[in-house]
Amino acid sequence: MSLVGKKFPSIVVDAISEMGDNLKINIFEEAVNNNKKVLLFWYPKDFTFVCPTELHAFQAALPEFEKRNTIVIGASCDTNEVHFAWLNTPKNNGGIEGVTYPILADTNRNLSNILGILDIESTGYSEETDSIIIEGSNVTYRATYLIDETGKIFHESVNDMPLGRNVAEYIRLVDAYTHVQTKGEVCPANWEEGKEAMFATREGVASYLNN
Secondary structure, eight states, rough: OOEEEEETOOOEEEEOTTTTOOOEHHHHHHHHHTOOOEEEEEOOOOOOOOOHHHHOOOOOOOTHHTTTTTTEEEEEOOOHHHHHHHTOOOGTTTTTTTSOOEEEEEETTTHHHTTTTTOOOOEETTTTTTTEEESOOOSBBBEEEETTTSSSSEEEEOTTTTTTOOOHHHHHHHHHHHHHHHHBBOOOOOOOTSEEEEEEEEHHHHHHHHH
8 A cells, every 4th residue: 555645654763874873763753853855765685786786876866865955764674783794895895885874774674564565475374383474585675765844755666676776766756846845836747857847727737738
């Protein structure tokens, strides 16, 4: 079920800073208390293959997000200790050395389970062991959430694990949402900053399509 238009779950999750400090982060409160937008992106696992390319891509775009009053936070189900080891692994060895934004460590999978982004093919009960058996990797897909200053989700998307994200698209979405917030207009297909938007009226769309 889509969470767009709903408040982001208010839940505290372990996280780590670039310096190795253990943090407690509530994404909803990060947005509301700081009066900022938040981009939260999930990736499957540390020390893998597509994942470091994404973390470095978000790092390279960090100044653009900061200019747009947007906090960037990464997330996976790995522990803080594994995150920190990866943060101290050089880029030329598949590491994420140089990444400066915080990374959530949702090791108990509380938040990822609420969001419904875990790779779980099926669950079953084993009478023999009196336990729940999960089929699937139980790590997250490449899910991305954009949250506004009130804690409301205004974009969500989920990629399968082999498919890396286009970071520029999230910058475009932040620009579009900010335009809606500040100008009262809506943003048509392929809108980018500086292009014409339109009013959400019959006259507005007629005028736009006739240009």
